[in-house]
Amino acid sequence: MIRSLLQARLHDPFGLLGLHREGTGWVVRVHEPYATDVDLLDNTGGAAFKRIHPAGVFEWRGSSEPALPYRLRMHYGSVTHDIFDPYQFPPQISPQDLYLLSEGKLQQGYRMLGSHAVEINGVQGARFAVWAPNAERVSVVGEFNNWDGRVHPMRSHGSSGVWELFIPEIRQHALYRYEIRNRDTGQILTKTDPYAQGYEHRPGTAALAAxxxxHHWQDGEWMAQRAQWDWLHGAINIYEVHAGSWKRHPDGRFYTWRELAVDLVPYVKGMGYTHIELLPISEHPLDESWGYQATGYFAPTSRFGSPDELRHFVDCCHQAGIGVILDWVPAHFPKDDWSLSRFDGTALYEHEDPRLGFHQEWGTHVFNYGRNEVKSFLMSSAHFWLSEFHFDGLRVDAVASMLYLDYSRKAGEWLPNKYGGRENLEAVDFLREMNIMVHEEFPGALTFA
Structure with missing residues (x-):
């Protein structure tokens, strides 16, 4: 196992690292490639580890179990750093959530996957989780470990394909990615987090430990009225806005959400509109795409401010009697190799066959709606925006491209469904289930094509 660990191939790091009972005694193993020495800290002082491999594997043995949670003192020459050992903490993801993910029924996957500030056994830190079923090994890499995939390999949740790790004392907004080793080819990929709720400013692509x-919502009256709204007979007048181009500062800077709340809301109110429709605001790498080629399905773009500042904008709209509709893009995603494309070295979120999985007109990948974990991803994204940001509806982009297998394709460039037709039956099922969820979970919220 030590050989696999040092080759960054170990599938089950928790089977080797951390605290274990062996015979009548206890052992703690640590892998820190940059450390010169390691001590186990307890109430009586410190107990030195023995280096058992020159590449940075250390071991402590004792007759009594260390008090939990235990701390380690890492020596880097003359410099020391005290940490909690990540490999002493139990898994946090429930079997029920893993089951729902695999069944395509996990509607709040953003609470399970991604990075989350949590406290475990009295220790503050960040819990990371990602779906990569074809990985031999997945590691969290970031500015806190020199972007080194050997330092923080993750726990595998078996056939679910989910990997998890709690790293104590990670600071807020720390940059991170996942390093993934494909189990069949050995290919090493570095990917941003699909479920991240924040990313660094473009052109950077790292996720943030958000x-x-x-934000404390003040729109209770609006939400209560919306739930009772007779939307089938109500009048709607929508003002469509691209937040990045509606107005800019003289030096070309974007208006922030707080600035838009001051300028845009009274303008829309004075013009007699009932709703604002925001063109896509999910994180995206290219300004010129206007957000229609998204890479962050659970993160507002950092161009206009923080997630809480977006909440403030929506809150101001609601207090002014203005609804907010979000343009949402579950039809396709870009080919950027640091994002969803061939995420674990295989066609994971897309189809392997380009006749199903590649959109020739836009040069993007088509989501595989027939894969349950992808359905959970997209259902969770819809739920996220409506729940976390109080949006009043979703305008679903490019629905025709989702519904028809031959959309923008010539004869021989597409594959028919199981009945020989052109309809994408999996996409139809997804849209139906998504609409049911919206109307059941968010009374008064609407969906548009």
């Missing part, structure tokens, strides 16, 4: 929401 802090929890601090």
């Amino acid at each position: 802090p929890p929401c601090q």
Whole structure:
């Protein structure tokens, strides 16, 4: 196992690292490639580890179990750093959530996957989780470990394909990615987190260990009225806005969400509109795409401010009697190799066959709606925006491209469904289930094509 660990191939790091009972005694193993020495800290001082491999594998043995949670003192020459050992903490993801993910029924996957500030056994830190079923090994890499995939390999949740790791004392907004080793080819990929709730400013692509929401909503009256709204007979007048081009500062800077709340809301109100429709605001790498080629399905773009500042904008709209509709893009995603494309070295979110999985007109990948974990991903994204940001509806982009297998394709460039037709039956099922969820979970919220 040590050989696999040092080759960054170990599938089950928790089977080797951390605290274990062996015979009548206890052992703690640590892998820190940059450390010169390691001590186990307890109430009586420190107990030195023995280096058992020159590449940075250390071991402590004792007759008594260390008090939990135990700390380690890492020596880097003359410099020391005290940490909690990540490999002493139990898994946090429930079997029920893993089951729902695999069944395509996990509607709040953003609470399970991604990075989350949590406290475990009295220790603050960040819990990371990602779906990569064809990986031999997945590691969290970031500015906190020199982007080194050997340092923080993750726990595998078996056939679910989910990997998890709690790293203590990670600071808020720390940059991170996942390093993934494909189990068949050995290919090493570095990917941003599909479920991240924040990313660094473009052109950077790393995810952020995002802090929890601090915004206190003041739109209770609006939400209560919306739930009773007779939307089938109500009048709607929608003002469509691209937040990045509606207005800019003289030096070309975007208006922030707070600035838009000051300028845009009274303008829309004075013009007699009932709703604002925001063109896509999910994180995206290219300004010119206007957000229609998204890479962050659970993160507002950092161009206009923080997630809490977006909440403030929506809150101001609601207090002014203005609804907010979000343009949402579950039809396709870009080919950027640091994002969803061939995420674990295989066609995971897309189809392997380009006749199903590649959109020739836009040069993007088509989601595989027939894969349950992809359905959970997209259902969770819809739920996220409506729940976390109080949006009043989703305008689903490019629905025709989702519904028809021959959309923008010539004869011989597409594959028929199981009945020989052109309808994408899996996409139809997804849209139906998504609409049911929206109307059941968010009374008064609407969906548009």
